[in-house]
Amino acid sequence: MDQDQREFYNVFTDLQCFILANMQKGDINGVTATHYNIIEYVYRHDKCTGKQVAKAFSISPPAISRQLKFLLGNGLIEQEQSLADRRVFHLIVTDKGRFIVDNSENFRETVAQKVSKTLTKTELKSLTSLLAKIMHNMDEH
Amino acid sequence: MDQDQREFYNVFTDLQCFILANMQKGDINGVTATHYNIIEYVYRHDKCTGKQVAKAFSISPPAISRQLKFLLGNGLIEQEQSLADRRVFHLIVTDKGRFIVDNSENFRETVAQKVSKTLTKTELKSLTSLLAKIMHNMDEH
DNA sequence: GCTAATAGTTAACAAAGTTAACTACTTTTA
DNA sequence: TAAAAGTAGTTAACTTTGTTAACTATTAGC
Numbered sequence: 362m363d364q365d366q367r368e369f370y371n372v373f374t375d376l377q378c379f380i381l382a383n384m385q386k387g388d389i390n391g392v393t394a395t396h397y398n399i400i401e402y403v404y405r406h407d408k409c410t411g412k413q414v415a416k417a418f419s420i421s422p423p424a425i426s427r428q429l430k431f432l433l434g435n436g437l438i439e440q441e442q443s444l445a446d447r448r449v450f451h452l453i454v455t456d457k458g459r460f461i462v463d464n465s466e467n468f469r470e471t472v473a474q475k476v477s478k479t480l481t482k483t484e485l486k487s488l489t490s491l492l493a494k495i496m497h498n499m500d501e502h
Numbered sequence: 503m504d505q506d507q508r509e510f511y512n513v514f515t516d517l518q519c520f521i522l523a524n525m526q527k528g529d530i531n532g533v534t535a536t537h538y539n540i541i542e543y544v545y546r547h548d549k550c551t552g553k554q555v556a557k558a559f560s561i562s563p564p565a566i567s568r569q570l571k572f573l574l575g576n577g578l579i580e581q582e583q584s585l586a587d588r589r590v591f592h593l594i595v596t597d598k599g600r601f602i603v604d605n606s607e608n609f610r611e612t613v614a615q616k617v618s619k620t621l622t623k624t625e626l627k628s629l630t631s632l633l634a635k636i637m638h639n640m641d642e643h
Numbered sequence: 644g645c646t647a648a649t650a651g652t653t654a655a656c657a658a659a660g661t662t663a664a665c666t667a668c669t670t671t672t673a
Numbered sequence: 674t675a676a677a678a679g680t681a682g683t684t685a686a687c688t689t690t691g692t693t694a695a696c697t698a699t700t701a702g703c
Binding site for chain 3: 677701702
Binding site: 365367369370372373374377378379382383398402417418419470473474476477480482484485487489491493495498499 | 507
């Protein structure tokens with residue numbers, strides 16, 4: 362690692378600590394952070410499958426299975442069996458689930474607001490596009 | 503949230519998912535991610551106290567207590583009782599602990615390397631300074 | 644049509660968080 | 674200055690959420 366990489370590494374480490382430290386821990390609206398993240402994912406990826414969710418969060422099928430069971434049992438998501446492949450269940454967020462996502466105090470929103478106060482409009486756009494660029498490149502794995 | 507904030511929010515969400523998904527899960531060198539993060543923190547904050555570690559990671563004193571017990575028992579850190587206040591124990595990383603931090607495959611290093619390949623030198627510096635700026639502002643809480 | 648692969652589940656367990664109640668020590672205060 | 678209040682850290686009991694192993698049901702390949 363050269364000097365620039367080292368400096369990036371340090372600030373990225375701070376960022377990771379910040380994210381871990383500020384992630385909602387207990388329940389909010391009767392839903393844990395894990396539940397919330399899954400609902401939000403399904404919201405953003407309508408009719409996705411359990412397999413996809415497991416992959417997105419890098420957790421095992423049984424872990425997702427238990428989470429989905431809770432979310433289904435509490436009417437936060439619904440599933441419908443695929444006609445093309447009956448092993449597969451497509452997931453949909455219910456109104457109740459949507460309500461939670463739309464109304465939860467989300468720490469990322471707070472961050473977005475703080476960031477837009479800290480940076481100029483140009484800086485914010487620049488940061489967003491740099492982050493998008495590296496995220497896009499990470500995806501390619 | 504205006505359009506720019508919304509775009510930042512989206513990429514920041516992706517970043518959070520990425521960090522959560524890629525954080526080391528199982529043991530590496532006989533040490534879990536939590537252990538590793540604490541060792542690294544103590545490395546970077548020599549003679550810090552359990553209280554400080556708990557605050558840095560936003561976890562409760564008993565949670566830290568158990569982690570430190572493991573790290574002490576495995577000779578990864580050491581503690582010395584404060585002379586000024588005998589309730590307090592200062593933490594120091596041992597050679598063994600330092601070895602683990604210096605030699606672990608750390609996903610943030612991989613990220614730093616990938617990022618420096620994706621962005622130009624100017625972009626990398628720009629990203630680092632923008633992130634440092636927002637991190638600095640978050641600290642002020 | 645048998646074999647292999649895939650989506651998801653159940654059971655048993657481990658890691659790491661929580662709160663409540665505790666010890667030991669320090670600081671405040673009446 | 675002795676009692677009260679506060680602080681650093683620990684122990685115990687519990688919860689959440691991850692894991693692997695073994696399972697069912699379904700689909701795809703030869």
